[in-house]
Amino acid sequence: NATSSAQLAAQYPASGGTYVYGRKVLGPWAGFFAGWAFVVGKTASSAAMALTFAAYTVPSAWQKPVAVFAVALLAVVNSLGVARTAALARVLVTVSLAGLAVVVAVGFGHGDPALLAAAPAWTAPGVLQSAGLIFFAFAGYARIATMGEEVAEPARTIPRAITVALAAVLVLYAVVGLSALTSLGPLALAESTAPLADVAALSRTAWPVAAARIGAAVAALGALLAMVAGVGRTMLAMARTGDLPRCLDAVHPRFGVPHRAEWTIGAAVCVLVLATDLRGAIGFSSFGVLLYYLVANLSALRQDKAYRRYPRALAGLGALGCLVIAVTVGWPSVLAGTAVLVIGLGYRWLRLR
Secondary structure (H helix, E strand, O other), X not given: OHHHHHHHHHHOOOEOOHHHHHHHHOOHHHHHHHXXXXXXXXXXXXXXXXXXXXXXXXXXXXXXXXXXXXXXXXXXXXXXXXXXHHHHHHHHHHHHHXXXXXXXXXXXXXXXXXXXXXXXXXXHHHHHHHHHHHHHHOOOHHHHHOEOOOOOOHHHHHHHHHHHHHHHHHHHHHHHHHHHHHHHOHHHHHHOOOHHHHHHHOOOOHHHHHHHHHHHHHHHHHHHHHHHHHHHHHHHHHHHOOOOOHHHOOOOOOOOOOHHHHHHHHHHHHHHHHHOOHHHHHHHHHHHHHHHHHHHHHHHHOOOHHHOOOOHHHHHHHHHHHHHHHHOOOHHHHHHHXXXXXXXXXXXXXXXX
16 A cells, blocks of 8 residues: 555645545546545544543543544644644654653563463454554555645655655554563453553553553644644545535645645544544544555556556555455444445535536
């Protein structure tokens, strides 16, 4: 998915990501399918991240109001320009990495590799469903691709940013995951609702737990900030072609951001925060975003040879993987996601009529 997105972004450095690539390579219907799947999926992702932030910071009775406040605040920051978004993102990433460093140090300091032997037998359906849920945490390179109109030298910068970001995240996730597995063990980790805080608690002192909670909350804010920005750019691209209401086709004359789209997606996320729970939001999000990347991989398969940076087999493998994992993410998510996609496709059909 990342390599397909990178080489398509180099050829089409415009706001909208795979919505633009699908329209250019496969046609308007494929582009709309990708764009609608992205908007729906990432709106659910944003709600999940807002709820995660609140879960690590306040008691349960206050979580939904605090999550709504966080969404509104970050929508305002995003509407002030991409430079401010990037500056805040750097601060959030630094704080979250510091929190993760504390967790990793505690985990490896109290680790026992023998705990890995306690892992239960795995099954292929279980692995596929887990892959669908955890895919939620790997899909950030889509948001990089949507920023093509707002960075210097996008044909060079966007593909490089995608590959560097994915490599860094893979290493970070592997280190954090191994420290958690060897300190808690697979069975205890599977039962945990706050695994990083549980790892930090092994130190039997208060400050590592506080550091883990702060790092997790800040990481959720960073993800929320980037997602609202990415969805806003896709909505802008869809509004330009009439696939979403034309009133969203507006870029602020001073700050250069799609401010109406940013405010719209912020409002939609607030509604979802009040209406959904965390697990449902994650499954629904993964289903929509996997279909978005299906279109990205199919577009990369059809891409002109002059722009192809990676073997076509990678795009074919990506398309197959997206289909298999999407249908195994869980039937509630599949049914709900399919219903919302059908509503979107029906809206476009009626509009064209």
